Every structure is written in structure tokens, then in C-alpha cells.
Amino acid sequence: MSSMSTPGSSEATPVVLPVSQAVLWLAGTTILALALYYFIGVDQGAVSVFGRDMHVHEFVHDARHFLGFPCH
Template sequence: MATAAYFDDTFVPVAGTTTIPVEEILPWAVFGLLIATIFLYFVSTEQGAFSLFDGMYVHEFVHDGRHLLGFPCH
């Protein structure tokens, strides 16, 4: 019969670990927010009332994702 390890506590500390300083996380958080904002723009607004590109290529590329996220387009 195989036995599994059993721990009383769900958190098992590891010796010598430290937390990540905010100064190191902040640039990545800002970058992630920028990418998320650009993604949201293309899915929600591009080829609608305001568009940066001519034609319907961007609209057709994100069309199903637009409806999946609840944005109307037609």
C-alpha cells in the first residue's frame, strides 16, 4: 500500500526565502496593465465608433472574442 505525505499546515515555510520587493514587481505590473489595456481596446472598441486602422480586418479577427466577452458589435 502506498502512503502519501501528510502535513498539518498548508503552508510549509522554506528556510532562507524572502519576499519580492515592490520596486521589482511594479515595472512588470505596469507592463501587464498596458498589455491588458491594449487587448481590451482591440476587443471592445477597434472598428467600432473609433478605430485606428482602416478596413474590417481587426474586427473580424477578434469578432468571436468580442461576443464571448459580452461586447456587442452589430
């Protein structure tokens, strides 16, 4: 036990990820964020990944208006 720490102290050791894990987390987060951005902000505008189906648009419709994306 270190002489600087006291029992019950709230000091936390920092979590350091290896670079390969950090890259994986950053890439995954970026892909998920872009997919969310696409489905909320772009889908059923000029383009749609599901053709003329409106389910995705209706599911995120309130979020689209709340975030200020153009809709109708």
C-alpha cells in the same frame, strides 16, 4: 538544513519581488490588458487605430461576441 523541514517536503519559499520589479510587472500587465480590452471591445466601433481596416475586428470578432461586447 532546518530541523523543521523534511527531505522531499513540498514547502516552498515565497518569491518576493523588489518594488521596482513589481511596479514594472504591474505596469506591463496593465498596458497589455488595456490594449487587449481595446482591440476586443472598442476597435472598429466609433474609433479605430488602423482607419477603415477590418482585419483586427474580424480577428477578434468571435471573442467580442463571446464576451458580450456590442458589435452589430
